[in-house]
Amino acid sequence: MAKKVLKFGGTSVGSIERIINAAKIIKREQEGGNSIIVVVSAMAGKTNELIDQSKAISKNFTRRELDVLLTSGEQVSSALLCGALNEIGVKAKSWMNWQIPIITEGENTNSRIININKEKINKFILDGGVAVIPGFQGISINGDITSIGRGGSDATAVAVAKIFNTDSCEIYTDVDGVYSSDPNKIPVAKKIDKISYEEMLELSSLGAKVMQSSAVQTAMIHDIPLEVKSTFTNRKGTKIFGQENIDYNKKVITGVAYSKDEAKIIF
Ligand code: ADP
Ligand code: ASP
Numbered sequence: 001m002a003k004k005v006l007k008f009g010g011t012s013v014g015s016i017e018r019i020i021n022a023a024k025i026i027k028r029e030q031e032g033g034n035s036i037i038v039v040v041s042a043m044a045g046k047t048n049e050l051i052d053q054s055k056a057i058s059k060n061f062t063r064r065e066l067d068v069l070l071t072s073g074e075q076v077s078s079a080l081l082c083g084a085l086n087e088i089g090v091k092a093k094s095w096m097n098w099q100i101p102i103i104t105e106g107e108n109t110n111s112r113i114i115n116i117n118k119e120k121i122n123k124f125i126l127d128g129g130v131a132v133i134p135g136f137q138g139i140s141i142n143g144d145i146t147s148i149g150r151g152g153s154d155a156t157a158v159a160v161a162k163i164f165n166t167d168s169c170e171i172y173t174d175v176d177g178v179y180s181s182d183p184n185k186i187p188v189a190k191k192i193d194k195i196s197y198e199e200m201l202e203l204s205s206l207g208a209k210v211m212q213s214s215a216v217q218t219a220m221i222h223d224i225p226l227e228v229k230s231t232f233t234n235r236k237g238t239k240i241f242g243q244e245n246i247d248y249n250k251k252v253i254t255g256v257a258y259s260k261d262e263a264k265i266i267f
């Protein structure tokens with residue numbers, strides 16, 4: 001029996017139908033004999049909508065209150081996903097950052113996870129339940145709700161994989177893997193079957209948001225293999241792991257990334 005982290009990004013839970021679809025994937029994985037911890041993002045667009053609302057209230061919305069506001073998106077999706085799992089007969093339970101707790105350090109809106117208490121989650125999955133953990137959320141040592149940066153659910157998934165010592169960390173998203181360039185912008189982009197942490201880090205630091213760069217960095221430091229795969233098709237995804245697993249004789253260029261609204265000035 002394998003212990004797995006399954007992370008569902010915003011687009012994978014962007015509507016009620018999609019949440020029900022994600023629940024079916026989780027059920028299938030559990031019925032395959034695996035022990036499952038799910039990490040879930042806010043429904044697509046929700047975090048941006050909340051940021052806009054804070055701006056409409058005040059230009060000086062504090063970072064502390066912003067974190068209270070923004071992390072609410074993950075609370076909604078966690079509960080809806082658990083509801084969908086219960087509805088199809090899967091024992092599932094969600095916990096918020098402060099209930100687990102997921103301890104972070106650093107400033108509000110840009111914290112990082114330093115520890116996750118394993119007790120409640122381990123007990124629940126050992127009893128045959130699916131544990132649902134909110135991505136992106138944390139709590140500081142002094143009790144403030146925190147968030148870990150945009151796209152941070154990827155980093156939560158990697159932290160969970162590390163701390164719970166899981167056998168795999170699967171990142172479910174709206175594309176079926178990592179491509180040589182953004183497949184939604186460059187239709188001829190090629191899917192990459194395997195990519196090293198270093199190359200993935202380079203792609204994500206240069207704007208490939210399919211994996212958040214700090215999540216890739218943590219995975220690289222702790223040698224946690226990742227797999228990026230589609231929530232909507234059964235196609236094989238992309239494996240991200242150490243360089244020793246890649247056959248470099250076959251490759252010249254892995255990928256090309258770009259970021260919008262950025263200029264480079266060279267003197
Ligand atoms: P999620 O909501 O699952 O976290 P994101 O929107 O953060 O998903 O990341 C997935 C998106 O990343 C894709 O829809 C795609 O447009 C974009 N993307 C950018 N660069 C790449 C790339 N090289 N390979 C795959 N997807 C990419
Ligand atoms: N909901 C957060 C965001 O939109 C975290 C995530 O989706 O990974 O940035």
Ligand code: MG
Nearest residue numbers: 009151209210
């Ligand atoms: Mg993302």
